[in-house]
Structures are given as C-alpha cells and as structure tokens.
Amino acid sequence: xxxxxxxxxxxxxxxxxxxxxxxxxxxxxxxxxxxxxxxxxxxxxxxxxxxxxxxxxxxxxxxxxxxxxxxxxxxxxxxxxxxxxxxxxxxxxxxxxxxxxxxxxxxxxxxxxxxxxxxxxxxxxxxxxxxxxxxxxxxxxxxxxxxxxxxxxxxxxxxxxxxxxxxxxxxxxxxxxxxxxxxxxxxxxxxxxx
Numbered sequence: 605x606x607x608x609x610x611x612x613x614x615x616x617x618x619x620x621x622x623x624x625x626x627x628x629x630x631x632x633x634x635x636x637x638x639x640x641x642x643x644x645x646x647x648x649x650x651x652x653x654x655x656x657x658x659x660x661x662x663x664x665x666x667x668x669x670x671x672x673x674x675x676x677x678x679x680x681x682x683x684x685x686x687x688x689x690x691x692x693x694x695x696x697x698x699x700x701x702x703x704x705x706x707x708x709x710x711x712x713x714x715x716x717x718x719x720x721x722x723x724x725x726x727x728x729x730x731x732x733x734x735x736x737x738x739x740x741x742x743x744x745x746x747x748x749x750x751x752x753x754x755x756x757x758x759x760x761x762x763x764x765x766x767x768x769x770x771x772x773x774x775x776x777x778x779x780x781x782x783x784x785x786x787x788x789x790x791x792x793x794x795x796x797x798x
Contacts, residue, residue: 609665610635611658613650617642624653626661634665649699652692656685656701663703670741671709673730680730681739682709687751688721690735 610629617623617639623646626636636657643653660683663669669682684703691702702723707713711729713720720726725733732738732751737759740749750756 607631607633609633609661611638611654611661612636613638613640613654615639615641623648624657626657626667628666632666634661634667636661649692651698652701656689656703659685659701659703673709673711675742677742679741680709681741683739687730687732687736687738688723688726689733689737690755691723691725691733693723 614637622639623643624638626634629635638654640650643650663684664682670679671682673680685701687704688702692699693702702721704721705719707718708720708726708729713729715728732749734752735755736751737755738749740747
C-alpha cells in the first residue's frame, strides 16, 4: 500500500535462512517481512518473529539510530529486541518477543535502578542476555557482541543475508523492490474477505 508502513506475512523467505526482517520501501517507509512457513520449519513461533520485527520497526523505522554506550569508542545500533532475542512473554495466550526500553541505552542508570526490558530480565544498561546480541560499529566496522558463546555459535550458523546486521556491515540499506511489494499487495487483495 503506497505511503503506508507494513508488516507483510509471506510463506517462504526471500533471503535464504531469514525468518523475518525489516527494511525500507522505495519511498523510504519501514516495512517488515515475516516468513511463516520458514519460521515454522525452523521451530520458531510466527508471533515472536513478527513482534520482534514490529518492535524494531517502531523504535527505529529508518534503521539508522545508534547510541553511545559502555565503550566510548563503540557505537551501538538501537535495536530493541536483539539484546533479549531468545525471550518471549504471553499476551492473551500469544507469545511476543521481549524488548528493551529506552533506559537500556542510557548509561547513567545504575544497575537495578529501573526497568530495562519488558520481562525484567535485564538488570543494567547494555546488558546482553545469553540468547541475545548487539550490533556495534567500532574501528570503522560493523560487527556483533554476543550474550554467550552458544549464541555466537548459533549466529555463525544462521544465514544472515538480508538481515539488518549484514546491511549495516555493507554500509548500505536497500529499499524494498516495488515489484515484490506489488506482488505481496496483490496476494493480500486476492485473499482478503469481500
């Protein structure tokens, strides 16, 4: 839909291994893609993948926000779900992704002084939980910091093509394909009730 933000649910990933991601339309508006069959085949919940992308799209729509943090030589991507990526909570029986609050990116908060994430698992600014990671820019290069060695190993096995972490590393963020958007809109129109 021209001029609108969108969350699009598709059967299969358009990037190998992607479960969901958000990027920009040709008009520079945010859009999230959630790959239902791919997510389910990976053993993950569609509601968690969708809510992860929705949270990050709402917090950083243009995928360009960053913050200073504990290492003053490092810039931290303002990703609201990645540091707590493996956690979810229930809303009316539906699993939703955990997410960090703005206080997470504010170094002046003392440990335990405020709520840093929805599930109250993070106890201090910039803490990365064992199943999470943080995209960082240091020394002219984008990379990740992981919450655990296990997350590092899982991350290395994932196909990250098309993910924000890879787009940032390449220093480009490509708008979505107008053809792909038109195809998705046509499918939605055909499947919508009269």
